Amino acid sequence: MTTSTLSPSRPSRPALAPLLPVVGADTVVPLATGGRATYVNLDNAASAPALAVVAARVAQVLPHYASVHRGAGYLSRVSTALFEQARAQVAGFLGARGDDLVVFTRSTTDALDLLARAVPDGARVLVADVEHHANLLSWQRSARTTVVRGGSDAEETASLLEAELATGRYALLAVAGASNVTGEVLPLRRLARAAHAAGARIAVDGAQLLPHRRVSLAADDPADDLDWIALSGHKLYAPFGAGALVGRRDWLDAAEPYLAGGGATLDVSHDAVRWADGPDRHEAGSPNVVGAVALAQACATLAALPTAALESHEAALRDRLVEGLGALEGVEVVRPHPADAVGVVTFTVPGRPVSEVAAYLSAEHGIGVRDGRFCAHRFADSLGLVEGGLRASTGVGTSSDDVDRLVAAVGRFLTTGPELQYGVVDGHWGPLTDARPAPETFLGPVPEPR
Template structure:
């Protein structure tokens, strides 16, 4: 199957009508059941976004000169080192890093938050809400001490509870999502930062679902760190970043001990390098860093407000369409939240989320996510411990994609599935699926629930 690039046609009058940026694989047709084909509607961007065309081009351009970094005298090594460090500067600038901040390349957001967890001074408390993704919950639970604060019904009540907890326990760090991977909602970050700093605590933002979809600045927000993933930022080449204050990262134990993380080694002792190299032992993911920087550059080059307007239009159309369907419930964390990103999770009365997702895929060519989205405590709090369906948008999503999803759910409610389905290794699949590659897909379904 040949991947093609979708070409952007920017519209100043109708946000969401056309893709904002070209992506690899845009316009791909997929086979449908019981027959036919359709353009693939990717509404699973929150899990992993497609590669931007600019990202693929940057990686292709970097490959001929690829070599080791930091420790080679050859021309290719010097050029690759320069590209790697330039990528670091680009990524830091994209999230508004301050003078003195440091950018550490990681594998993804999970990796970045685990790295920071190892650098929090021993014995210091961390406060986190129970609505967080597991990546921003499990590292703090494992290291302890941690306070997992129950999420209240409103933003105002949650902020009051957070303020009271900060005064009571005087933690060193508050870990907070920049945008929920389930609903797109978030607490107002400026207020969280003010509360935390007033109590002497620092703030790390899980930016996995924020940074690809909204302008974010460490300097403007006052947050101390932000963690994010390349694969959600249209750079699926295995790189992410932790960007922010240097002091804990300079003093904490090396996250990945090895070559490049040290300045001197003897049998008796080791002298560790300062951050970022302290935490980037071994040969780094140079091409992943190049890809991440290219994605940052492409998004930063969009006209001011274009990305937010595009995604707001898509979300509004999606919410309006789904809300009009009988038996559909849209999930919300807070009744008074404002400005969510383009992530909408929902349930359908009497429908298994996995079954609905399988039907949307096989019969309509629509990719969505189903399950508990690595946010089990939040799904339980929202009253859907068995999971939901999630639709999420990005730069290549269009209003037509959203309309197809709404029409697909309406057809499911009206007619039910058109072919038979069965559960294979815990996942719904079309029974006796004749499409090429379907058997391999069914076998892979046993790999377990996916991430964000």
């Protein structure tokens, strides 16, 4: 069925409110056609907004920010306590074992690059080509890495990885917990067991999974333990520039420091350096205390949700997206019904450039989605998305009204078409006539401090 308008509340499914308040949920943006609309953020898979409680925690901490670990002043002691408390909170959120390390980084990419440098000399690494570039390029540039082709679904991909692990050639399997293209979730415990049985370890890119699911490093059976998890605050509702690598310490303590600088040393002489062990070894320089505190608050807030509340909210929104988009003639949803998935849905409008559709959704409806190949080019190409796709991704701040607005806007694009003409403007798709102010002027001057 093709339709230009859909009821804001689909009769077959109940309305869903946001699960948690996020900053900017009521932000109003201008439309290129004139007028304004409340912004719909369906690009959570790229960068999620800050939880309201995270922003409040940052505002509380900022007046007390000072140097950490070596300052004698009282606020330095406060900041040091906050930083180390954040380390413990992140460890608790991920079910870390007693001897595991939490190393604060800038992002998942940074964390995985750190781990890549800690892999012992001569050890081989196994990955699949379905990975985000953060968990592909860190390993692919090494001759010690084997990249296997992914399967037709997560189950087949897992089977292919298990078969390759069984050769006994590998020291590490690196996998994404959830795909940022299809939302598919890999069976992590099963892969952990297969890796350990073959004498390998497993590292998980948790960037796309952790905002949607609780995951623990430690399992009921140690054979199913995960060895490392990498994560990003900017995907976990704490966009303040912090990420983390959490897991086993032996490789990290034996590796050369990720950065050389202050804080990573025990002693420096004319011809020698004694490096610290533990997280200090890889956290040279002044750490991002505020980012770490924000990340820890996000972890604590998500952990406090009722059991399965996050999963059921995401599943209901994903089902609504797939059902709504799938009912539109002229829309193709990529792998619409995987066995297990988070709130990430990719679709195309065959015959129309994906960047044109994304620009239309923004310019005429105030809806933000992602277009392109999502920093997962090899996987996207294998799915037939050589020219890219459109990705709608939900989060704790997403409501059913947000989903319905997207479906209605795509329906209108297919029936009545855009009101404006679109083309490439300054290297990007956009309306050829645009009533909106330039993005760099949107916020206006900085308000005077009170």
